Amino acid sequence: MGTLIPWVLAILVASGLKGSVKIVKEKEEYLIEGLGSYRRKLEPGLNFIIPVYDQVVYKDTIRExxxxxxxxxxxxxxxxxxxxxxxxxxxxxxxxxxxxxxxxxxxxxxxxxxxxxxxxxxxxxxxxxxxxxxxxxxxxxxxxxxxxxxxxxxxxxxxxxxxxxxxxxxxSMELQMAAERQKRANILTSEGHRDSAINSAQGDAQAKLLQAEAAKKAAILNAEAEQQAIVLKAQGERQEQILKAEATAEAMKIVMEKLQNDPNAREALQFLLAQEYLEMGKEIGNSGSSKVMFMDPRSMISTIEGVQSVIAQNNNTSNSDRTPYNPMELDLERIKK
CATH class of the missing domain: 3.30.479.30 (Band 7 domain)
Incomplete structure (x- = not known):
């Protein structure tokens, strides 16, 4: 019996020591009461309490x-x-x-x-x-x-x-959503038709405008081309008349020189004038329209004689004044006489 008591005391002391040690985990807290009243709070780590007197009444984590x-x-x-x-x-x-x-x-x-x-x-x-x-x-x-x-x-x-x-x-919400989607579809369809009509109208207007501008430019170009053609034609006719006048003047100058230097050239001139007169009548007769031409044979002789008189007078004037004759300076009053 005497040997049993120490063992019992040792067991009681060991159990008391074990009950007095409290290890609190991280992010946890213990509430300690002593004899029914709050005493303290145990923090994480090693903590000691009084066995039997202190009791853990609540423990929880402070994590979320x-x-x-x-x-x-x-x-x-x-x-x-x-x-x-x-x-x-x-x-x-x-x-x-x-x-x-x-x-x-x-x-x-x-x-x-x-x-x-x-x-x-x-x-x-x-x-x-x-x-x-x-x-x-x-x-x-x-x-x-x-x-x-x-x-x-x-x-x-x-x-x-x-x-x-x-x-x-x-x-009800599904029906409402279906109606709303149908409404949006109808609105989008009508907006699409409207936009299509607007685009078509704008396209037609743009096409007409482009056609009008093209027609305007074409008319301007045609008018400018016609004007240019008229100008070029007038210039060509003017140039042609100038060349003809120059050729006629040159020919008359050559004829006058021949008449002054060669007395026999007068008969050749008369022959050429008569020939040209006859050719003119021939061309008039061969034209497409019907014409009646009255020709007096005596007029041919008078024409030739008039030319001879003009030439003779010019020769007399040139011999008296000793001034060279210029065929471009014919005296129209003498021709009329």
Whole structure:
């Protein structure tokens, strides 16, 4: 019996020492009570407590947690029933408040989130719940963070996952979307027809304008070409007349020189004049139109005699004045006589 007591004491001391050592993991905290009252908080690492007197009443992590909020039914401002679920990211900032300020922190968080979701959805119409999801998340985050601050909790993010209307509402929305798509299709079709008509009209107008401009340019070019042709023709006729006049003057000069130097050239001149006179009559008779020509044989002789008198007078004048005769300076008054 005497030897048993030391062993019992040794066992009690070992168990007491074991119960007095507490190893707290990183990102975790323990709350210690002594005789029913709060004493202290154990930080991560090696900690010692008084066996039997100190007790660990609560331990939890301070890392960020995910709270899965179950789907719930909500009524929008336009009296449409929808089902909404969400997910909340949060963490414990003060372990003392999380344990002593609220009973069952997780259930309290779920009920708080559900209440805030119902409140915010009741402020919006059905269409706004789909388009303003980001704004709703920001409002829920702000409101939940303020509401859970007394519990030592920090809400870091709130996300609405699914917003599901009732079956009847879904059917109505599908019909509305089908009608809206049909309306857009009709509008696009009518706009396409309108644009096509406008483009066709603009194309026709542009084509007519181009045709008018082309016709105008063609008329201008034709007028310029005709004007140029008239100018060139007039210049050609003028040049031809000048050349004929020069040729006639040169021929008369040669004839006058021959008449002055050769007395027998007068008979040859008379013969040439008579021949030219007869050729002229022949050409007139061979023309396409019908003509009647009265020719007096005596006129031929008088013409030739007139030419002979002119030549004789010019010779007398040239002999008396001793000035060379210029065939281009014929005295018209003497020819008339």
């Amino acid at each position: 947690k995910v709270l899965d909020v179950p789907a719930q039914s909500c009524i929008t401002r336009d009296n449409v029933s929808i089902t909404v679920d969400a997910v909340v990211y949060w963490r414990i900032m003060d372990m003392y408040k999380a344990f002593y300020k609220v009973e069952n922190l997780r259930d309290a968080m779920v009920n708080m989130v559900l209440t805030q979701i119902r409140s915010e959805m009741g402020k919006l119409e059905l269409d706004q719940t789909f388009t303003a999801r980001t704004e709703i998340n920001e409002i829920l985050l702000r409101e939940l963070d303020i509401a859970t601050d007394p519990w030592g909790v920090k809400v870091t993010r709130v996300e609405l996952r699914d917003i599901m209307p009732s079956k009847a509402v879904q059917d």
